[in-house]
């Protein structure tokens with residue numbers, strides 16, 4: 507990979523490797539002690555009560571929706587500027603999905619747009635049961651406003667914080683679930699900390715945690731109190747009482763996650779250093795830098811710039827290709843979900859969320875990861891200068 511700079515990548519230390527090796531030599535590769543230790547570590551970090559580790563954030567979103575009893579007659583709203591998993595989780599439950607346009611500064615779900623759409627939905631008698639905000643790039647949504655709307659209209663909230671572990675909102679850790687029912691994290695290698703693949707659902711509600719634990723493991727319980735009445739000779743060590751899945755995280759993954767947690771704050775501060783340096787170096791390029799709200803301490807999972815296309819005599823696509831041709835593997839986060847062919851089949855069309863589409867027409871995520879060197883950062887900016895000027 508010499509010369510090629512990805513948009514994101516993991517940071518694995520010798521200590522991380524050693525903890526994984528230790529698990530490989532231990533009695534449990536899965537369903538052992540590392541999973542609850544990792545869960546406790548993340549819950550404590552977030553000042554939350556319960557954590558349920560699973561094999562991806564996608565799985566966490568699915569069981570979060572099921573725990574909140576999303577089903578075929580329900581409506582779920584999310585933002586169009588996100589990874590498809592934020593919306594797909596509702597479709598897994600056979601619910602209907604709709605999208606709220608974004609805020610022009612943070613690119614997160616716009617609260618004025620949400621308020622307006624709730625008013626219309628109330629009149630039409632089709633209010634959402636769950637709203638899924640996404641903390642894009644690691645910058646928190648306006649959770650206080652969202653929570654207030656949830657109280658007024660009676661919807662539940664799942665925070666898709668796949669980008670955002672280590673970030674803060676109003677000085678408190680994202681994931682504390684003060685303004686939501688459940689928060690979901692992703693541990694894919696491009697995210698803030700990694701377990702290879704992995705995710706976690708955080709909640710302060712013991713009932714929701716218990717439901718999600720059941721759903722993660724086939725809907726099977728070994729807790730006698732939860733078992734259905736049977737003659738004593740027919741009660742064995744387990745019963746299936748729900749339809750669940752095998753969404754378990756392995757101990758190999760959890761040990762890696764636990765080890766990564768020790769460096770989470772270091773990862774975030776390195777990302778802030780890189781962001782600050784980009785902010786300075788990009789000053790004289792025809793791009794808009796990511797804006798930060800005063801309530802937010804971002805985890806800086808991503809650093810998306812918006813091209814000032816009126817000042818550049820090239821298309822968005824040309825600039826993107828010319829940067830990539832120089833070995834800088836920039837990316838686009840995201841194509842509005844409803845413009846994906848699968849969603850267009852449901853009747854969504856171009857023009858549905860104009861602010862999201864404006865963002866999509868100009869955005870490029872440039873490389874951002876904690877092991878990135880200043881030389882690499884210089885190369886990124888040089889490549890951008892060549893492509894955009």
Ligand SMILES: *Cc1c(COP(=O)(O)O)cnc(C)c1O
Nearest residue numbers: 562563564589591668692693694
């Ligand atoms: C990465 C991501 C997911 C899915 O995470 P996995 O762990 O890969 O399933 C969901 N939502 C958002 C916003 C993401 O960025």
